[in-house]
Amino acid sequence: MTKICVIGTGYVGLVTGTCFADLGNDVVCLDVDETRISKLKNGIMPIYEPGLEQLVAQNVRAGRLVFTTNYPDAVKDTEIAFIAVGTPSGVDGEADLQYVRSAAEAIADLVDTPIIVVNKSTVPVGTGDWVADVIKKRRGGKPLEFHVVSNPEFLREGSAINDFMNPDRVVLGSTEREAANKVAELYLTLRCPIVVTDLRTAEMIKYASNAFLATRISFINEIGNMCEEMGADVKEVARGMGLDKRIGPSFLDAGLGWGGSCFPKDVKALAHMAVLHGTHPQLLQAVMEINRNQRRRVIVKLRKALGGLNDREIGVLGLAFKPNTDDMREAPAVELIHLLQNEGAHIKAYDPQAMENAGQMFPRLTLCNNPYEVAEGVDALVLATEWNEFKQLDFERIHELMRQPIIMDGRNLWDGDRLREQGFTYYGVGRAVNGQD
Ligand code: UDX
Ligand code: UDX
Numbered sequence: 001m002t003k004i005c006v007i008g009t010g011y012v013g014l015v016t017g018t019c020f021a022d023l024g025n026d027v028v029c030l031d032v033d034e035t036r037i038s039k040l041k042n043g044i045m046p047i048y049e050p051g052l053e054q055l056v057a058q059n060v061r062a063g064r065l066v067f068t069t070n071y072p073d074a075v076k077d078t079e080i081a082f083i084a085v086g087t088p089s090g091v092d093g094e095a096d097l098q099y100v101r102s103a104a105e106a107i108a109d110l111v112d113t114p115i116i117v118v119n120k121s122t123v124p125v126g127t128g129d130w131v132a133d134v135i136k137k138r139r140g141g142k143p144l145e146f147h148v149v150s151n152p153e154f155l156r157e158g159s160a161i162n163d164f165m166n167p168d169r170v171v172l173g174s175t176e177r178e179a180a181n182k183v184a185e186l187y188l189t190l191r192c193p194i195v196v197t198d199l200r201t202a203e204m205i206k207y208a209s210n211a212f213l214a215t216r217i218s219f220i221n222e223i224g225n226m227c228e229e230m231g232a233d234v235k236e237v238a239r240g241m242g243l244d245k246r247i248g249p250s251f252l253d254a255g256l257g258w259g260g261s262c263f264p265k266d267v268k269a270l271a272h273m274a275v276l277h278g279t280h281p282q283l284l285q286a287v288m289e290i291n292r293n294q295r296r297r298v299i300v301k302l303r304k305a306l307g308g309l310n311d312r313e314i315g316v317l318g319l320a321f322k323p324n325t326d327d328m329r330e331a332p333a334v335e336l337i338h339l340l341q342n343e344g345a346h347i348k349a350y351d352p353q354a355m356e357n358a359g360q361m362f363p364r365l366t367l368c369n370n371p372y373e374v375a376e377g378v379d380a381l382v383l384a385t386e387w388n389e390f391k392q393l394d395f396e397r398i399h400e401l402m403r404q405p406i407i408m409d410g411r412n413l414w415d416g417d418r419l420r421e422q423g424f425t426y427y428g429v430g431r432a433v434n435g436q437d
Helices: 011-022 034-041 052-061 071-075 098-110 127-139 160-165 177-190 199-230 234-242 263-276 282-306 332-342 355-361 371-375 395-401 416-421
Strands: 003-007 026-030 065-068 080-083 115-119 146-150 170-174 194-197 313-317 346-350 380-383 406-409 425-427
Touching: 003 011, 003 071, 011 026, 011 052, 011 065, 011 080, 011 160, 026 071, 034 065, 052 065, 052 160, 071 098, 080 098, 080 177, 098 115, 098 127, 115 127, 115 177, 127 146, 127 199, 146 177, 146 199, 170 177, 170 199, 177 194, 194 199, 199 234, 199 263, 199 282, 263 282, 282 332, 282 380, 282 406, 282 425, 313 332, 313 371, 332 346, 346 371, 371 395, 416 425
Parallel strands: 003 026, 003 080, 026 065, 080 115, 115 146, 170 194, 313 346, 313 380, 380 406, 406 425
Antiparallel strands: 146 170
16 A cells, blocks of 8 residues: 555546555545535546546545645655646647646655655656756755656546556656656556656657557548548448558547547647657648648538538537547537637537536537437537437437438448438548438
8 A cells, every 4th residue: 555645636637546546545636626626525526537436435435535635735745646737738739837847846845755756647758857857946955855757647538447447558757767666566456568668758658659549540531531532431441451450440430530638739749849859740740730620621511511601500419529528628529619600600519428518618509408409400410429329319300300401420420321311411521422422
């Protein structure tokens, strides 16, 4: 059992702290957001993550997990402190490290016993050394035995607990092997490969992994755009490709492209780092451009199908950046709604989990309680997030409710041929444009 402190109770910090508690450690989770902490103390989750509410309750009841806004309480006699605060994009794409700095300085101010400081947040290559400098400078010569370890997270929102408990690998980087081994002990029970390397390499593994996954998606989207012009079906192409063990089937779903709080930020940050270090990230630039264009291509199709977008009623199904989360950060739906509203369209929308966030983000959005309310009276229906509950809608009813039976399936969730038989004009992504074979 280790005394652990996790600073930042966001999508990553809260899951990380709770799972470490579930493995038997004593965990204190700190956040500077009073509301968030008081909600957590009352068993109210600040985020939607399947299974999290129950796991938090179990571990709070067992006395292994506590929440606080009080730094001294959080860091006193802790052996390992995880920094999991936000690292949002700065003005030209670089990661903003102000919150990492304030966490490191708080540790420097309050800790006098040996401690391992772990960067869990995604931070630019070189940040581990920088955190060590921040702590040293803040101590101003007062001795402190500490080491910095990079331990990037590979949690997907919506499956974060499973991804924590069944990781493909754990990555640890440090200048001090002993410190890395100490953190590795926390993960031994998960029986997965543990990669121990230096700080910069560990930090780069995280960025390179996310950038590669984003590249796969932009690749299949570029192939999809060719398929539309050449009469092929990108879903079948992906299936045929994915059976090659060297390629594999995952992250080859063409659609509106990638969003969320990680890919957009991390790909931009990596490209920014490359430029700062004198290399030209031409592939990453293309990956980002293809991704941006996926939303615009949908607008062009809709504008053409509707003969213009001004004063059109358009229904959007799904707002979160992907299913099983309420997170709308950089969600394709958000960009689509902005682009449509800029051309004078009126938007109705529904999402199983993200409605609260949507209401705050889009005051002019008509929020509906279910997909059928969205379909009522609209000129087109856009699927932006492939929630399970959208898989088998009653399309007879939808056809009656819509003003015009035009469907834009942004995630290739539905059977285009079937919908055409039911009288819809169906547009997928990377599939034959409506009416063509
Ligand atoms: C964050 C990073 O954004 C991401 O790059 C990294 O991979 C994992 O950690 P996330 O958990 O989604 O991702 O961040 P967010 O949901 O924004 O939560 C960050 C939390 O840190 C917030 O609750 C915020 O209140 C808290 N915080 C922020 C602190 O506790 N202290 C601070 O000084 C600043
Ligand atoms: C990602 C990484 O998967 C995870 O390892 C890292 O720690 C954080 O970033 P996340 O952003 O939660 O996780 O979601 P993910 O499931 O990776 O999807 C990212 C985006 O790609 C979503 O917008 C999703 O809609 C999109 N996507 C995913 C595609 O467009 N096509 C695909 O085939 C897969």
